[in-house]
Amino acid sequence: MMKRTLLTVCLIWIAGSVFSQGKWDRKFEQLGTELPSPNAYRTASGAPGKDYWQQQADYNMEVELDDQNRKLSGKETITYYNNSPDQLRYLWVQLDQNMRAKDSNTPLVSSSQINEEVSGKQLATMIEDFDYDGGFKITSVTDAKGNDLKYMINQTMMRVDLPITLNSGDSYSFNIEWWYNINDRMSDGGRSGYEYFPEDDNAVYTIAQFFPRMAVYDDITGWQNKQFLGRGEFALPFGDYKVKITAPSDHIIGSTGVLQNPGDVLTAEEVKRFEQAKTSFDKPVIIVKENEARKKEKSKSDDKSTWEYHADNVRDFAFASSRKFIWDAMAVKVGNKTPLAMSYYPKEGNPLWEDESTKAVANTLRTYSKFTVDYPYPVAISVHAASIGMEYPMICFNFGRPDPDGTFSDQKKWGMIGVIIHEVGHNFFPMIINSDERQWTWMDEGLNTFVQSLTEREFYPDKPLRRGTAESIISYMKGDKEGIRPIMTNSEQILQFGPNAYAKPAAALWILRETVMGPELFDYAFKEYSRRWAFKHPSPADFFRTMEDASAVDLDWFWKGWFYTTDNVDLSVDNVKWFKMEIEEESFENRAKGQIVNESGEDDAKPTNFEEAAETFKFANTEKGRSEFMNSVDDAAIKKRNADKNFYEITFKNKGGLVMPIIIEWTFKDGTKEVDRLPAEIWRQNEEEVTKVFAKSKEVVNIELDPFKETADTYTDDNVFPRVESPSKFEEFKKKN
Numbered sequence: 001m002m003k004r005t006l007l008t009v010c011l012i013w014i015a016g017s018v019f020s021q022g023k024w025d026r027k028f029e030q031l032g033t034e035l036p037s038p039n040a041y042r043t044a045s046g047a048p049g050k051d052y053w054q055q056q057a058d059y060n061m062e063v064e065l066d067d068q069n070r071k072l073s074g075k076e077t078i079t080y081y082n083n084s085p086d087q088l089r090y091l092w093v094q095l096d097q098n099m100r101a102k103d104s105n106t107p108l109v110s111s112s113q114i115n116e117e118v119s120g121k122q123l124a125t126m127i128e129d130f131d132y133d134g135g136f137k138i139t140s141v142t143d144a145k146g147n148d149l150k151y152m153i154n155q156t157m158m159r160v161d162l163p164i165t166l167n168s169g170d171s172y173s174f175n176i177e178w179w180y181n182i183n184d185r186m187s188d189g190g191r192s193g194y195e196y197f198p199e200d201d202n203a204v205y206t207i208a209q210f211f212p213r214m215a216v217y218d219d220i221t222g223w224q225n226k227q228f229l230g231r232g233e234f235a236l237p238f239g240d241y242k243v244k245i246t247a248p249s250d251h252i253i254g255s256t257g258v259l260q261n262p263g264d265v266l267t268a269e270e271v272k273r274f275e276q277a278k279t280s281f282d283k284p285v286i287i288v289k290e291n292e293a294r295k296k297e298k299s300k301s302d303d304k305s306t307w308e309y310h311a312d313n314v315r316d317f318a319f320a321s322s323r324k325f326i327w328d329a330m331a332v333k334v335g336n337k338t339p340l341a342m343s344y345y346p347k348e349g350n351p352l353w354e355d356e357s358t359k360a361v362a363n364t365l366r367t368y369s370k371f372t373v374d375y376p377y378p379v380a381i382s383v384h385a386a387s388i389g390m391e392y393p394m395i396c397f398n399f400g401r402p403d404p405d406g407t408f409s410d411q412k413k414w415g416m417i418g419v420i421i422h423e424v425g426h427n428f429f430p431m432i433i434n435s436d437e438r439q440w441t442w443m444d445e446g447l448n449t450f451v452q453s454l455t456e457r458e459f460y461p462d463k464p465l466r467r468g469t470a471e472s473i474i475s476y477m478k479g480d481k482e483g484i485r486p487i488m489t490n491s492e493q494i495l496q497f498g499p500n501a502y503a504k505p506a507a508a509l510w511i512l513r514e515t516v517m518g519p520e521l522f523d524y525a526f527k528e529y530s531r532r533w534a535f536k537h538p539s540p541a542d543f544f545r546t547m548e549d550a551s552a553v554d555l556d557w558f559w560k561g562w563f564y565t566t567d568n569v570d571l572s573v574d575n576v577k578w579f580k581m582e583i584e585e586e587s588f589e590n591r592a593k594g595q596i597v598n599e600s601g602e603d604d605a606k607p608t609n610f611e612e613a614a615e616t617f618k619f620a621n622t623e624k625g626r627s628e629f630m631n632s633v634d635d636a637a638i639k640k641r642n643a644d645k646n647f648y649e650i651t652f653k654n655k656g657g658l659v660m661p662i663i664i665e666w667t668f669k670d671g672t673k674e675v676d677r678l679p680a681e682i683w684r685q686n687e688e689e690v691t692k693v694f695a696k697s698k699e700v701v702n703i704e705l706d707p708f709k710e711t712a713d714t715y716t717d718d719n720v721f722p723r724v725e726s727p728s729k730f731e732e733f734k735k736k737n
């Protein structure tokens with residue numbers, strides 16, 4: 001009885017050692033049901049399907065900026081094209097300004113607490129102690145003939161009830177009139193608004209989300225009418241815009257689109273300089289100079305001018321207006337197009353803005369066009385707006401202001417260049433490759449931050465890279481998991497917004513490009529994703545699938561680990577054995593003299609240096625196989641070739657959960673080094689522990705994992721053998737005596 005039990009235990013132990021798999025988390029199984037089923041709209045390859053459709057909304061708008069009362073009023077005609085196969089009985093329109101309305105849910109759903117010290121701004125925000133009366137005042141919603149349409153406003157969404165059913169293939173035009181009080185950005189915050197300059201009693205207006213905008217209706221969500229709470233950004237259909245903006249005649253207006261009537265709103269000299277800029281490829285031409293802007297600041301015109309801008313195939317529209325604006329522009333060669341890179345900024349931005357802004361816009365267009373699609377729009381604009389970075393089609397608002405005496409630190413300059421690249425880069429993600437920001441922040445912020453870092457590497461090698469490197473994400477990934485959510489989390493529920501939606505996906509893509517796929521495969525697939533989804537609405541699955549489809553690299557394990565979990569990379573060298581083949585004359589034990597045999601417990605059984613790791617194995621002749629020709633190898637030759645080799649049997653552990661390629665640097669006794677790279681698939685049969693044998697002609701004195709710090713390994717003390725930080729028990733014993 002006793003004997004039999006012992007035998008059973010023995011058998012289990014043997015089986016366990018042969019088939020040991022660790023805990024199986026299906027890390028290499030396909031994403032499968034995590035992704036939506038492919039269909040006629042979106043294919044299994046990640047491309048738009050044969051029946052792919054998207055809606056279109058064209059806008060005809062007239063808006064007026066009331067500089068004295070800080071008010072914006074407007075009327076628009078929206079023509080909505082129902083390209084879906086569905087019948088629509090109502091349309092959803094986004095009223096984003098209502099996030100700032102008195103009855104907004106946004107303050108109600110933000111938690112608050114009182115600390116030892118509470119600032120005025122904190123307290124006012126906490127208890128909504130503002131007298132600003134924000135939100136859209138909708139004055140009419142009418143059909144093409146001017147008849148009232150029924151509508152219902154639910155917070156930031158307005159449902160317009162159609163008098164007829166809008167059939168597939170039909171379009172519908174209707175009108176909305178509105179006005180709202182523009183928020184003071186410096187006190188009330190916001191992606192848009194105005195900044196007041198008390199010294200000269202002027203304002204810089206950066207105006208966006210300023211008109212009722214159509215919501216997206218698509219094959220994934222139906223109507224994307226999830227409320228705007230202030231964080232999860234926007235989902236918008238493409239369309240053509242014709243916009244007339246009326247403002248004081250001494251204002252300069254920069255806007256999405258192409259100016260239709262420069263002769264009406266610019267001086268003859270300004271028109272001349274503007275024309276010059278269109279052929280100036282080496283440096284910007286200043287269209288409105290600083291001294292001219294300073295002169296305008298001193299008075300206020302009672303006259304009005306109307307600037308007309310047209311923009312085709314854009315998902316949104318924004319503009320900036322001020323009599324303080326300096327304006328410069330240069331042409332950029334991109335494919336067969338020559339878009340204008342332009343900047344608008346008050347004198348407070350100089351000298352930094354005159355020197356760097358438009359150049360940064362041009363550099364952004366160059367790199368992004370290389371990695372995605374050629375920049376398709378006629379202009380790309382950077383507007384100086386203190387404290388914020390915010391993007392719209394063709395135009396964005398960016399921080400970076402020197403001290404009042406015109407001096408600035410390197411950090412200020414790099415911050416300003418970084419934000420300009422980032423916000424101009426948003427033209428590609430999400431303005432052209434039009435993802436749903438209300439749902440997924442990483443699809444635009446993560447991809448954009450990644451290409452931003454490529455741009456900075458290419459054009460600003462001295463600029464410290466804040467994001468987009470493997471090392472930049474380590475402190476976040478090794479943090480408390482309670483404070484971390486997967487990248488695949490809806491925008492509103494993300495914790496640690498910047499690391500989650502910007503830095504981690506950007507670092508993941510960098511690692512994917514450099515370490516997993518290699519630039520050639522990655523760049524082709526990334527460009528293919530951009531080509532497929534330019535001027536369309538991609539989803540995460542379309543990105544994941546395209547990257548595999550265009551590269552023949554199975555990346556499901558990578559998406560699973562990096563995008564669907566909060567695991568981190570932490571590999572270790574767990575055990576090292578150094579073998580030599582036994583040869584008759586001389587046993588290896590004798591050659592590796594000073595071998596320490598440690599008998600004091602299991603942990604200590606692992607060698608801490610190469611002497612302790614030394615062992616031998618016997619060479620045996622290959623057994624003849626059962627089939628006729630199998631195993632007919634030349635044993636003698638193999639033995640001869642390898643008699644002097646060092647065999648290293650290394651056990652690696654995956655402690656962080658993320659499976660990753662194993663990168664091993666060997667340092668030999670003669671000081672030379674060699675690097676081996678094992679693909680992540682080494683982990684596919686045991687996700688926690690793998691053992692592998694390496695043959696080296698030279699004797700190894702040091703082993704290091706991830707020697708170039710390319711995988712964001714969070715704990716690196718155990719990447720090294722012999723361990724540097726923790727001396728062996730024997731060493732400690734020796735020191736004590």
Ligand SMILES: [Zn+2]
Nearest residue numbers: 422426445448
């Ligand atoms: Zn961004």
